[in-house]
Amino acid sequence: MADARLGAQSDEVLGDGSPSRQLAAISAESLTDSTSPSRQLSALSAETITNAANGSPSRQLAALSVEVLVPARLTFKGWGAPIKSPGWS
């Protein structure tokens, strides 16, 4: 069995190896819930939207008319027999 030997070993590193980690300043911030603030009330009023107090209001009719479209009746104020208008008996 061959005798395996290591005659030499070297490690080559390109550059300056492991750079220095530098810390210039440090602070800690935390995101948390706030403290519970005071609830303040300076004024209060209540408005309500409801149906009318009397429930169903009265429906009121103040005027009524019926218009009818019919042929105009001509009037003849001169001499001779009256003119009979179309649409009139």
Next chain:
Amino acid sequence: MALLFMDGFGGQDSNFKWDVGSATYTTATATPRTPGNYYWTNGSGATVSMVKNFTASSRIFVGYGWYTSVDNSPVSFYGDGGVTQHITVVRNATTRFLEIRRGSAAGTLLATGTQQVFNNQWNYIEISVTISDTIGEVHVRLNGSSTDEVSYTGDTKNGGTATTLDKIHFTFPNAFANYFADVYILNDTGATNNTFLGDVTVRTLSPNGNGTSSQLVGSDGNSTDNYLLVDEHPYSATDYVGSATIGQKDTYTIANLPAGVSTVYGVQVSGMMAKSDSSLAQARYIVRSGGTDYGGTTRALTTTYTGYYDLHETDPATGVAWTPGGVNNMESGMEVM
């Protein structure tokens, strides 16, 4: 529907029927076009307009009685939602002939009539208009004639997009006396009332007696002779009938047409309704014909008296045109909804 609108001005509620009323609006009877009828007047000193919007229609017919002391009172036809002024018919101030113009009263002259329209007398003018860049038509008839006084075929489209009409605008631009009566507006749809009607009049008939139903309570605290509380024109806000109970109604007999009428083109129920307090409150007019009550359009009322109108081209009891007898036997009123 062919008949779109009518106003005889006898109900004295025209500020609700027209889309632009006027503080100077008033009615009169001193110089009636037909015996006993009302008419609208600008009061001889006011500059006013009457505007009516209607369902967009490809062909419109309008008829109206007109009496002027000196004015020329153009009537204009609009489309595109009342924006585009397509056609105006106006009397020439010098010749007194009727003119058809594209656009406004100062627009391009398209045609001129041959008969003078004189001052200080009633004339009945009928106009039909269709809109097209090439085959539009305008026909103007005078005093019931079955032939055109003036007409034009060609470009009636004064820009815009639609080839329909949806607004008519009567202008009384100067401080002279102008009277206006017996207005109808119709289009060419439907089987009847789809062309010139000729010289017509709008008769306003008022309640004149108790009808079949007397369930509403009057402002006088009872349900006796309620018709006396709704027969005045213009209306009185302190003189009314009403109820909050759904289904209750009043109907009244209506005055008869003058003897001799043989043709009825349409019937329109008009009135003034309101509710006594807030909360939804609806009501509708009733037409009673042939022993049956027929409800009109249900309206959600406001606390201010408002004019509403229902147009009936046919007798609901027969489904065909009203007869004078049908009108004379009808009842009308209000039902709580």
